[in-house]
Amino acid sequence: MGPLDKNILKDDALKATASGFNLKVRSHWYRSLPLSSLGNLQVKINGLTIPHTQIKIELDGAIYSMEQVASLYKTWWFVLDPLALHITENNLQLKKGNQYNIEVEMGLLIPYVLTGKEEKPLLAASIVSKNLTCN
């Protein structure tokens, strides 16, 4: 979309864990949105797509599955807070200090911008790819 896409992945976003890795992703919109606005989220590491069943989302201390997201319209995602993605991944065995290519595709449903005759919320889509050093 534009310069705000650079916020999605910051340099400190990637961290190895015992069961895979954590990835902090941030919004590319200018204001807070409900978590239900996360209409699309795809994560790739070194070209491999992470299935949604292997992703949990942590926000303000609570953990959600990707399946739950669409119904969470009363759960606010403050624009300055990252979503901490807890990702289960057993094949790569990430090591601190190593670099990995991370690609995040994020589509945000904007609840006050209606498009088309059916007045569907605008899907603001962004895709970023970045080589990140693992913490």
Added chain:
Amino acid sequence: MENSTTTKVNGPVMGTTLYAFTLDWLSGKYTLETMLAEVAKRRLCNAVEVIGFQSIKGFPEVSNAFVKDFRNWMDKYELVPFSVAVHADVAIRNGEKLSIDETVEYVARQIEIASKLGFSVVRSQMTAKAPVMRKLLPYAEKFKIKAGKELHSPYTLVHPEVIALRELYEELQTPYLGFVPDFGNSMRAIPKGMLDSFRKDGMTEPLIELIQKIWLNDFPTHEKYAQLQQEGLALGGTPAQLGRLNMVLSLFSRQKPEEWLEVMPQIVHIHGKFYSMENGEEPSIDYPALMKVFKQGGYNGYISSEWEGHLFTDEVSGFDIVKEHQEFCTRLLAE
């Protein structure tokens, strides 16, 4: 601190919206207090507008402690809380849209909080349509907040939904409901930075020429989307590219400055939208003409310097360009 409705303003006076500092805000370098301190330190115009859902965590649910802190910051930094940009998130539930009454409740809560924080105006959006505005009136009166519907592209004065509002206001004759013109509705050119960003994204020249041609057509902006879709597809534009070109219509219209005179008595606030400053002027918006219209038209209120160039560049400091814009506008208003 009194609600700033009691503050009398003579003529158009410049103000500062924190939205202009979106890049700085999203960088995470500021808290709300340090951002307000920066506005004061740089001596930007002291009437402040915030976007509730941008600047305040948990908005519109805020603690009494936050309300106290916020009012203290306004005093400490000698700022005037003027406007809160509220949102009408009618599509917040994936699926069924909010009903009229649910939308009223959603916006009314934001009006109440704006009042608690000491503001006197809220900017509402076109997703809160005329029936919602009618039902918001008792809340606006109760909390002494003027609720202004933002007239932002493609909602020019000839849009059917704007006409419905004008009829409603005619019927109700209240000072508590009004309009917030956005200068993106009165542009003379598509900002060069936007066209350059299309090129940088790999958009073809025929597509860029198409959007310029359509934008210059003399029919209302809201009727141009279909033409863009049809002719853009014929030129091989992808859905993502056409979506990006749609932004031109959703941000910029060509309503003549003097047409604002038609709703002048109902204007409660103004968004002084701008995208760039070159040689001390805004090349894509005829500010000299606009300032003349609002000054001679008898507008007494604030105009927020609303830089939105962050949509296509992050090489500009919002604080620097707002300063330049406010000096430019203040000079025009003094003429």
